[in-house]
Amino acid sequence: MMHLRLIVPPDRSERVLDGLVADPGVSCVTRVPGAAHRPAGDLIECDVTREATSDVLVRLKAEGLYDDGSVALTSVDSAPSRNAQAAEKAAPGAPDDAVIWDVVVDQAYNEAGGSWVYYVFLTLATMIASVAVVTDSSILVVGAMVVGPEFGVVAALAVGLFLRKGGLTKRSLMLLVKGFVLAIVLTAIAALLARAVGWVDASDVTAARPLTGFIWRPDRWSAVVAVLAGSAGVLSQTAGRGNALVGVFISVTTVPAAGDLALSVALWAPHQIGGSAAQLGINLAGMTAAGVVTLLLQRVIWRSYLRVKQVRGVAGPLRGRSESGQS
Known part of the structure; x- marks a missing residue:
């Protein structure tokens, strides 16, 4: 279920x-009535099934609430009441199957906004990864993957x-490019400083690294994992299953x-520069392409399901459902 908090101009409140x-x-x-002051209007709240949310938002946008009022959505973790259960039964499909496109687009713009925190996390993650290379530590590789914030921007790119x-x-x-360029440059500077004080040298990178050597040697499985992780990540975000993102972080x-x-x-x-760059490019491109395909499949499957329900007469009042946020 989703909870909607609306501020509606009085002339449209009844409708x-x-x-x-x-x-x-x-x-x-x-x-x-009259509870809202900025913007002025009536406060209306309700609970909506995920399957019905996009359709409701289409109507609210048509009423001008996105411009003249306010629309806010929050997720309802549990709604055990009989009324909520009846609403869920009336909606077609399962909650996870429905994509709330306005939420997806809003999240994408937030991720693509960029902030100093994004650059700091990406730089810190890259530096942790460089230490993992020097020490040949698979544990630090996993740690760097989890700290890295780049998947949200990759998902935003797929949505765009x-x-x-x-x-x-x-x-x-641009945020992906600038973020990785800055992180790589700062990490390289840190490596030069470490070499100047005798902490590292070229042999730490070129030596046999049984636990981390795969990083600069991409193969077909690199592409396979990137595609699978991209699909899982985008699906977890659109279905409201954020807990799956941890697995995505430690896969790519x-x-x-x-x-x-x-x-x-x-x-x-x-001899390792080209391999590392290729690994980075393969993972970013694979996740992005997989995200686009996943979004396409979600829309096609959902529309096909609704058409079947309409033919059978099951989706009567819900007929005409569409995805908002796509224009």
Whole structure:
């Protein structure tokens, strides 16, 4: 279930309220006239099944609430009441199958916004990965993967490409490029300083590394894992299953490749530079492509399911459901 908090201009309040009450996928509708002051209007709250949320948002956008009022969504962890259960039964499909496109797009823009915290986390993760290379530590490789914040931006890039949002696509791509360039440069500088004081030398990178040598030697399995991880990551975000993202973080070799690349350049191991760069590119491209395909499949499957339900007469009041946020 999703909880909607709406601020509705008084001249549209009755119309919005009637639409919510008439929707079988909506429950627990409340209204407090004149409760809102900025923007001014009536406060309306309700619980909506995930399957019905996109359709409700389409109607709210058509009423101008995105411009003249306010729409806020939060996830409801548990709704054991009979009314909520009845709303869930009235909605077609399972909650995880429905994509709330407005939420997906909003999250994508937030991820692509960039902040100093993003750059710091990516730099720290790359530095941890470089230490993992020097010490040949698989544990540190996993730690670097978990610290790295890049998947959210990769997912935003996939959303931008799928929904053909040029601004979002450009912002996401530039943030990925700038973030990794900065992280690699700063890590390379740190490696040069470490070499100056005698902590590391080229042999630490070129020596046999049975636990971390895979980082600069990409193969077909690198592409396979990137595709699988990209699909799992985007699916976990669109289905509201964020707990699966940890598995995505420790599956891909983006940050470790960046750390290996920084060391290879700083300590000059030229035969590893190309491999590390290729590993980084394969993982980023594979995750992005898989994310686009996953979003496409989700839309196709959901639309096909609704069409079948409409033909059978099951989705009666829910007919005409569409994905908002795609224009």
